[in-house]
Amino acid sequence: MTYLLEARGLTRKFGGVVALDNLDLAVVPNEIIGLIGPNGSGKTTFFNVVTGIYGAHGGSVTFDGADITRASSPAVYHAGISRTFQRSRLSLPLSIFDNIMIGNHKRLNQGLWFNLIRRGEFKREFEVNYSAARTLVEVFEPQLAERMFEPVGGLPMIHRRRIEICRALINQPKLLLLDEPSAGMTHDETKELMDDILQVRDLNRNLTIIIVEHEMGVIERITERCVVLNFGRKIAEGPYRQVAVDRQVQEAYLGVE
Amino acid sequence: MSEVMQKMRAPLLPGVVALALSTAYLIALLAAEKQALIIGLLAFAVVAVLAAHYLGWLNLVSRSFADQEDVLGIYAILAACVVAAFFHDNHFVLLLFVTVLLYTVATLGLNIQFGYAGVLNFAGASFFGIGAYTSAVLSTYTAVPHLLVLLIGGMLAALIGSLLLVPVLRTRGHYAALVTIAFALLLKTFLEVNNVLGGPQGMQVKGMSILGWSFNDNFEIGKIEMSFYLNYFVVSMLLLTGTFVLVRRLERSWIGLNLDALRLDEIAASCFGLDIARWKITAFLLGNFLIGIAGALFGMVGGFVAPNNYTFADSLIMVSILLLGGIGNPWGLVVATFIVVVVPEKLQTIQEYRILLFALIVIMMLLFRPEGLLPRPVRRYFPGWRA
Numbered sequence: 001m002t003y004l005l006e007a008r009g010l011t012r013k014f015g016g017v018v019a020l021d022n023l024d025l026a027v028v029p030n031e032i033i034g035l036i037g038p039n040g041s042g043k044t045t046f047f048n049v050v051t052g053i054y055g056a057h058g059g060s061v062t063f064d065g066a067d068i069t070r071a072s073s074p075a076v077y078h079a080g081i082s083r084t085f086q087r088s089r090l091s092l093p094l095s096i097f098d099n100i101m102i103g104n105h106k107r108l109n110q111g112l113w114f115n116l117i118r119r120g121e122f123k124r125e126f127e128v129n130y131s132a133a134r135t136l137v138e139v140f141e142p143q144l145a146e147r148m149f150e151p152v153g154g155l156p157m158i159h160r161r162r163i164e165i166c167r168a169l170i171n172q173p174k175l176l177l178l179d180e181p182s183a184g185m186t187h188d189e190t191k192e193l194m195d196d197i198l199q200v201r202d203l204n205r206n207l208t209i210i211i212v213e214h215e216m217g218v219i220e221r222i223t224e225r226c227v228v229l230n231f232g233r234k235i236a237e238g239p240y241r242q243v244a245v246d247r248q249v250q251e252a253y254l255g256v257e
Numbered sequence: 258m259s260e261v262m263q264k265m266r267a268p269l270l271p272g273v274v275a276l277a278l279s280t281a282y283l284i285a286l287l288a289a290e291k292q293a294l295i296i297g298l299l300a301f302a303v304v305a306v307l308a309a310h311y312l313g314w315l316n317l318v319s320r321s322f323a324d325q326e327d328v329l330g331i332y333a334i335l336a337a338c339v340v341a342a343f344f345h346d347n348h349f350v351l352l353l354f355v356t357v358l359l360y361t362v363a364t365l366g367l368n369i370q371f372g373y374a375g376v377l378n379f380a381g382a383s384f385f386g387i388g389a390y391t392s393a394v395l396s397t398y399t400a401v402p403h404l405l406v407l408l409i410g411g412m413l414a415a416l417i418g419s420l421l422l423v424p425v426l427r428t429r430g431h432y433a434a435l436v437t438i439a440f441a442l443l444l445k446t447f448l449e450v451n452n453v454l455g456g457p458q459g460m461q462v463k464g465m466s467i468l469g470w471s472f473n474d475n476f477e478i479g480k481i482e483m484s485f486y487l488n489y490f491v492v493s494m495l496l497l498t499g500t501f502v503l504v505r506r507l508e509r510s511w512i513g514l515n516l517d518a519l520r521l522d523e524i525a526a527s528c529f530g531l532d533i534a535r536w537k538i539t540a541f542l543l544g545n546f547l548i549g550i551a552g553a554l555f556g557m558v559g560g561f562v563a564p565n566n567y568t569f570a571d572s573l574i575m576v577s578i579l580l581l582g583g584i585g586n587p588w589g590l591v592v593a594t595f596i597v598v599v600v601p602e603k604l605q606t607i608q609e610y611r612i613l614l615f616a617l618i619v620i621m622m623l624l625f626r627p628e629g630l631l632p633r634p635v636r637r638y639f640p641g642w643r644a
């Protein structure tokens with residue numbers, strides 16, 4: 001079995017806190033994995049270590065056959081991993097279009113000469129990417145597609161979440177890491193958001209997703225498999241129905257030691 | 258199709274009217290000699306701008322500029338030429354005007370660094386000075402063609418500025434700013450003790466001359482005597498136009514987006530592939546390059562360089578222009594440079610208090626209008642472009 005992403009013995013400490021404790025986690029291409037566990041169990045830290053924001057104190061991560069344990073954040077992105085952040089990290093003064101283009105970095109020509117002198121060619125690239133961004137936004141919220149040049153800071157949280165997902169999807173990553181994408185949304189809004197994400201995945205069959213989510217209904221509906229963390233350790237793994245009835249998992253959520 | 262798009266563009270008229278009125282006003286202000294008249298004119302401008310603001314006219318103007326910038330830019334160049342022609346034999350006013358143009362080029366450079374990349378540079382005047390000293394040395398000791406001297410001035414400023422790259426990249430926020438302040442003080446001391454560079458007295462700079470045309474001689478068109486500063490006006494205007502277009506294109510490209518992204522959130526930017534160091538370096542070097550070119554030309558215009566002309570206080574004035582004009586908005590910088598350079602020069606009474614006044618202006622702006630006189634609009638990659 002070849003894995004798309006494979007973490008082996010991954011460990012990360014913050015002072016005395018062991019945020020990731022010898023974690024093994026493997027993801028098969030095209031699957032949707034739920035990463036669950038109580039607050040502070042290390043889910044966000046896992047994303048941060050994989051994407052090179054924090055270094056690992058032990059263990060390794062391979063992605064698509066290459067070792068990315070010590071790779072920088074830009075290198076991880078270029079390898080094909082895109083993410084969203086638990087606490088939204090959009091650039092608020094910039095427009096919807098600009099924010100989405102930030103995610104499209106590797107597919108944009110970054111040459112000085114191209115950008116400053118060859119404005120005709122630049123315009124063509126701009127127009128192609130504008131339609132791509134617009135098409136993507138339309139999947140999530142047609143209304144937003146009419147407002148591509150409005151600053152993100154003026155939009156409600158729900159829209160910002162959608163834009164952040166568009167920013168991660170625009171470059172057609174192989175692996176998408178979603179960190180509580182529906183935080184702050186109502187039940188219906190969450191359902192809609194998940195449908196939209198599934199719709200994008202139908203368009204791009206190569207997309208693999210790891211999702212951190214507190215709403216268990218969502219996890220049950222969209223994931224094929226779950227990994228449950230507690231104190232940085234993996235305490236259960238399997239289809240949601242199976243881990244949900246696991247005694248250790250129930251104890252972790254109830255806070256029993 | 259293109260006709261439909263034309264119709265959707267904001268009208269040209271408000272921009273043209275605003276340009277014409279500002280030109281007339283500028284001529285009146287520059288021509289005024291009596292202090293009472295100057296104070297009256299300044300008060301009038303404040304009232305007029307406030308009134309236009311409350312009547313919503315300023316909005317019309319800024320929308321007009323946003324959508325019709327290409328056309329209005331050409332009109333703005335014409336307007337500058339009209340002002341220069343009006344004062345064609347007036348050394349004092351033309352020198353002042355050229356100073357404004359070159360300071361604008363320098364603040365456009367600072368704007369790339371601070372406005373876009375978020376790298377604070379409190380040594381703007383030092384890099385301006387490096388350009389000016391390059392002119393002095395090269396024109397005194399060598400026969401390097403003068404246009405090349407300008408280029409070398411820019412490159413030297415960028416090169417010497419790269420000494421600061423390591424601390425600027427490694428330290429964050431205020432610490433990086435402190436490093437630039439230390440650099441400004443060091444450079445001034447270095448110039449003062451260095452005898453080859455004239456020590457505290459400084460050195461002469463030869464006037465510009467291109468293909469045998471000597472810039473420091475008055476000349477005649479028809480029977481009318483022209484101030485030699487008109488030569489410098491033409492070159493400065495060309496430099497400013499080129500710089501303005503460059504900065505505009507930079508902002509309206511993926512590179513401008515990169516700089517904004519890294520200023521606003523380095524972590525998010527690097528998670529989307531941005532090489533933070535590469536783009537900070539690009540912004541810092543490019544900014545200093547532009548400041549250096551402007552300084553090199555300014556050295557030739559003034560005919561004289563000395564350490565005291567490029568102090569930390571002058572750097573602060575450049576930063577205050579940035580804050581006043583609207584960080585990131587080139588048009589705002591043009592307006593702010595006029596205000597900051599021209600007003601103290603005309604209003605003799607406040608000359609001694611100019612630093613105090615600028616400090617006050619900066620504090621007032623930060624308190625009441627942190628986005629500056631002309632706030633930066635959301636990026637439009639092509640003015641007037643509609644999907």
Ligand SMILES: Nc1ncnc2c1ncn2[C@@H]1O[C@H](COP(=O)(O)OP(=O)(O)O)[C@@H](O)[C@H]1O
Nearest residue numbers: 014017019037038039040041042043044045046
């Ligand atoms: N940057 C950090 N500095 C110190 N401690 C951190 C940091 N990031 C995470 N932690 C700690 O690591 C543990 C795991 O946190 P996190 O990964 O955010 O959990 P989750 O996302 O599952 O809620 C927590 O105890 C948290 O306090």
Ligand SMILES: [Mg+2]
Nearest residue numbers: 043044045086
């Ligand atoms: Mg978390």
